[in-house]
Amino acid sequence: MRKRATAKEVAEAAGVSKWTVIRAFKPGASITDEAKRKIMEAAEKLNYSPNLLARSLSTNVTHQVAVLVDDFANPQKLPFLESLTERLQAEGLVAMLININNHFDHVHALLNADQRLVDAIILLGTAFRDETLNDRRLGPGMPPMFVLARDSQIEGVPAVVCDSEVGLRDIVDHLHERGYRRPGFMTGASALSTALKRRHHFAEFWRQKGVDHIVDISAERYSHEDGAESARRYLQETPASERVDVLMCENDILAIGAMETARSEFGLRVPDDIAVVGFDNYELGGTPAFGLTTYEQPCREMVDLIVEMITGKREGETISLPGKLVVRSST
Incomplete structure (x- = not known):
């Protein structure tokens, strides 16, 4: 590793004290223009820069x-x-x-x-x-x-x-207007103190519209693979006549995984056989391959x-x- 030039070496080259060198690199510090000029010339020649970590010991910042x-x-x-x-x-x-x-x-x-x-x-x-x-x-x-x-x-x-409450209200209003009545919700990794609360608001706004039952589908992580596996498990275990008509996923990457599985493995048409919604507005979801309805975070x-x-x-x-x-x- 290269040896860094020190404030002491700059001080010796400029003919000043080490503390004068330190003041030269501190904004607002008292130092003459001539002393600062000599210090900066010496610093450039020695390729010196202040050690910010060392400075933090005295400033606590x-x-x-x-x-x-x-x-x-x-x-x-x-x-x-x-x-x-x-x-x-x-x-x-x-x-x-x-x-x-x-x-x-x-x-x-x-x-x-x-x-x-x-x-x-x-x-x-x-x-x-x-x-x-x-x-x-x-x-x-x-x-x-x-x-x-x-x-x-x-x-x-x-x-x-x-604001997940505002977001889920807008999503449920949109889905209800489109005629969906058998909603499902795919959650990601469980989180306690820093929970997303999207599942809670989704269910509450559907209850206000007279739909009390929400099908719950769980994924272990927020990943494409877990979204695909959770959708696969649900579609395998549920007869076609009993499946949800719209699946809300807690985020876009889960929705993309679920959508790919529904199409490629079960031959389902989106949105004709099952509609899919995400959350985040991840760039890939907006491509023609997916055309994912979602909610964009600011x-x-x-x-x-x-x-x-x-x-x-x-x-x-x-x-x-x-x-x-x-x-x-x-x-």
Whole structure:
């Protein structure tokens, strides 16, 4: 590994003290124009740049934000990550991505982020439980936490989320107007404190229209494979005359997997034999191959709000934003 030039070496080359070099790279610090000129010339010659991590030891601010993700099989995470990292970088912050998996659970991820002195933690679609945050290893000095793209029922942890109640009302109104009366709902991975609540609102709005029975179909993960397998299992076990006439999936990748299985393995026509609806407006769902009716989350607006909370420009509070119903050929 290359040896970094130090502030001491720059100071010797410029004929000043090490502390003068440090002040030269600190915005607003008192230093003469001549001293700063000498320091910058020496720094350029030595290819020196300030050590931000070392500076954070004195300021207690690292400008790093940990982003915890545990469902990479869901492609909708990519647009959120792209928008989030872009917005953080525009504020002079850097995202530290932490993959939650079988070898690195939520508690260990939080402890790891705390040890790296991050300024904040964003839970991006992670299934956090109250008992996780009550773990005795997590002390009161943990960085502030925020939930993005899911509801939060955890006290002191604000969330920015797409308003699922408004979204599911619009979806059910659309399906009811199209004449569907035997709805089913495919859920993804179970999540307690940061639940999506889409299944709850879907059932409630159908009850208001006189439809009390919702067929439940469960997938273990938010993935194409799990959506396909769950649809396969349901269609194999259910006679054609008893099947749902519309299947609402908790997100688009489940809907795409279910739609492919219904068409290719069971010869069903979409929407003639079974209509399919997703949620997120994932890019692939909008192609002619799928024409998936879905609900688009206001991704950029959600990211803007959570970054404003992290940077102190807005009070930390849970906020729900309306999205947009996108009607296509699958319904």
